[in-house]
Amino acid sequence: MQRTPAPTIADVAERAGVSPATASRALSNYGRVSKDTVEKVRSAAAEIGYRPNELARAMRVGSTRTIGLVIIADFTNAFFDRATKAIVDAARAHDYQVLITNTDEDIDVEQQAVLTLLDKQVDGLIIVPSLAKEHPHLGTTQLGGRPVVLIDRRIDELPLTSVTTDDASGTRAAVLDATAKGHRKLGFLISAVGVPEFTTIAPTEMISTVRDRSNGFRRGATDSNIPIADQLWVYCADEPSSSEAAVASMLDSDMPPSVIFTSNNDMALAVLQVAGQRGLAIGRDLSLVTVDDSVWAAAMVPGISVIARPVEELGSIAVARLVERIESPGQDVERLVLPTQYISRSSVATI
Amino acid sequence: MQRTPAPTIADVAERAGVSPATASRALSNYGRVSKDTVEKVRSAAAEIGYRPNELARAMRVGSTRTIGLVIIADFTNAFFDRATKAIVDAARAHDYQVLITNTDEDIDVEQQAVLTLLDKQVDGLIIVPSLAKEHPHLGTTQLGGRPVVLIDRRIDELPLTSVTTDDASGTRAAVLDATAKGHRKLGFLISAVGVPEFTTIAPTEMISTVRDRSNGFRRGATDSNIPIADQLWVYCADEPSSSEAAVASMLDSDMPPSVIFTSNNDMALAVLQVAGQRGLAIGRDLSLVTVDDSVWAAAMVPGISVIARPVEELGSIAVARLVERIESPGQDVERLVLPTQYISRSSVATI
DNA sequence: AGGTTTTGCGAGAACGTTCTCGCACAGAAT
């Protein structure tokens, strides 16, 4: 437990009988060193268990080989874990480490997190941006010229590289599947931050994923000739109590939908919950489609039909793009959109 | 996009008309500075948007205020995401950041990860250790005197502080519940690394959680007077193909169990999968209990009975203990064990 | 032999902080 000071390159140099400069050259093989001294230094380093202090190196070379991740921890959506793992693994493959921060959809903590990460001199950032009108911390000057890649959600107003998914197409495909199976009364339960409880009137601002899913839903419905009157759009706060109340009110409305599409898994869980309470069997009495595949959605009986997004690819591509921009700055902003896939299981009944 | 060099404390000092030393004192308020100069320096710093370089500060003061997290990313167990979020949040509350690394149960990448984190001068480590006979990288000397807290799993041979859960009691409670409901043929599907496919003979080494769950199961069974002959213990590789084959073989055996306890959620998913294929309804034709609560286990119909572990507390307590040891070294090793809770839902039938 | 290039290495600066030390000057005590 004695905190004996870690050996420095000076210790290695002394033991090898050379100068620190030469020791550094020998270990990081650059410059000119003789074979002999390289050998001497290497073994000296090994003998005393020398490991270079990455802090000091970072200080000197101006790069920490660390990327900052600002993500929202959202357990139900199976996004946080899959994306985080993909990002951490991809980063390691590029020889980068990941400093992680969590924001609970709060723009202020997001802003604080970005500052803290920048203070720690991360080389770049991957961010899942929170909903907000203003993103003062994401201006290029605020970032000290360090590259940023947005994932999951775009911010159309800002010239930032992003990697997102084509949720509109996936959602449209899901709607088409349901209408092909005979559903004519469609429910759409949309997670929306900022609304109290739930409402049928659209909030003025929504994150890009929700907008995309809404557009896809709309396209699917019009392509299937479902009139507006047979669509029930409900915007709902991301609270179990609110979402369950919202589902109940949908089922009790004048136009109870035979299928409910949910814009995220919190909402899907609410549907499951309420259906369970009422003895409604999913895939028979009530149909359900949600976003993001998961082991649970696949293993449940019935299996839940989902709009699957390539979350792992999203993470690894984000890292690749970020590293690209870290190592050769001045690239154009890119807005990548990855394809989604509708996976039909048995939660949508044929009627 | 111009990479204008970030302002340093020298810039602040110049603008305020003082020396860097005074500027530093004014900003970090220590030493002796007059009210006036504090004010001058503060506003100078604000005007040019000065933010201290944490790297340089860390270099000087010898502390990065960063903790390293080495965790296994295991999506199905809903442990990775909950624990990670709890740790990140707790760390931030203590004004620490988290460098995260993932090991896929591989001792070599774990060792490498620990080294990398130490090179980055983390102040301490939180580790979910992989199964192995030897843990050469976890000796106190290898860690350079930096504190470590193990979570989820203990390593009894090493004098390391750990925060784990009392899985034995939870498992015993689960068994007692099942036998009280009339089950007399018990299946136990145990995830074991290193076994090929599946087998009924116990591997020589198991991670502490699996050992604890096994002990709890054994105690529950003997307390309920279930003879060994009516227990079917199967050790299984953590691969969907293996676990599904294992479940199938259990159901087809001479002594098909009426209830299957699974030692982790990968195994539980296999049970769900095979039961679904065979048209066996969980909670009626086949009963199931698994470990770790999740939104899905609660929302499914029927709800899955689980041995719930306080994962968030586990994470935040681990951080608290670690920070304690970082800030005042030389504390005794502590092996905390948090209580588990058996949550009875409807996946266990009464027969 | 003489000059020129190449090779190996050390001295020392630099990265941006913090912090010890000492100096000058103020006001208070003798």
Next chain:
DNA sequence: ATTCTGTGCGAGAACGTTCTCGCAAAACCT
């Protein structure tokens, strides 16, 4: 008027690297 205590501040070292520069010796050329 002289000594003392205290206050505010600057000079400079230190943290552990990397990297530029210059210098000596060795190698190469005529």
